Amino acid sequence: MNKRKIILGILVNNIVGESPFLAEHGISILIKILGEDKEEIHLLDCGKSDSTLLHNIEAYGIDPSQLLFQTIILSHGHYDHTGGMKGLLENMSQTVPIIGHPDIFISRITYVDGFRSISCPFTQSEIRQAGGELLLTRDPVTINDFLMTTGEIPRRNKFEINPFFRKICNDQWVTDEVDDDLSLIIHVNKESFFLLCGCCHAGLINTLERVKELTGKEKCYGIMGGLHLVGASRERIDFTINELQKWNPEVIIPLHCSGREAMCALKNYFPKRTKLFSCGDSFSLPIE
Ligand SMILES: [Fe+2]
Ligand SMILES: [Fe+2]
16 A cells, blocks of 8 residues: 655645635745655745744644644745745744755746736845755755755747746846746655646746756656746637647646636546646645
């Protein structure tokens, strides 16, 4: 009998039902690994605000000051993934390794709905002072037997890239393809993986191809997270769904920036496999 599992708990998301949890534009997913003889807790992203993140950790039944994360993984530097980080670290009694890409702290803007900053609201030194040990690399990181980051993701399907972001490079605003975007790979068994995405700015299909390239695995057991199909054309949504059919995932849990149209399309194409989850919901993933 399989005794090992990973619980994926949605701490922060854009959608909430009638529950003690709070919603905001952001994402944070608790990753609890329950092995035969050990338990580990990791976190993917920190939501937009520490007030929501800390409130929802308590609503999840955990005392934030007692939380001991083995790692915090940052999918990229946008404010809605990093904003809760400093307050969370300050509430913890131990330092925590934070894994991400070197571009996380760069200055960046969007011009969807007018120009506005979407940078990480903290400097590297503020995060270090708060108790974060920054491990910044473009390369994939193997965290343990079950978890591995994708590192930087090649953009093979170019139209999966959102053209509305800018970043400062050599004192000039240039197109920001969000090179820091990474996803988290969970090894389910020898053949299959589960994909955990923050915003998936690299594109879902580009990301799946990256996982195959890194692991040799062609079977995607499931996908959870922000798929950044909000505002995407019908053509792009259809392309994503057609490609996704080839991967044949058993479960799809679109969150955060996936967009209502894409979520409805996924639900129509994969009615039993697509699960529409809210803050506070959990998914139990059996692992071998
Ligand atoms: Fe983002
Ligand atoms: Fe996001």
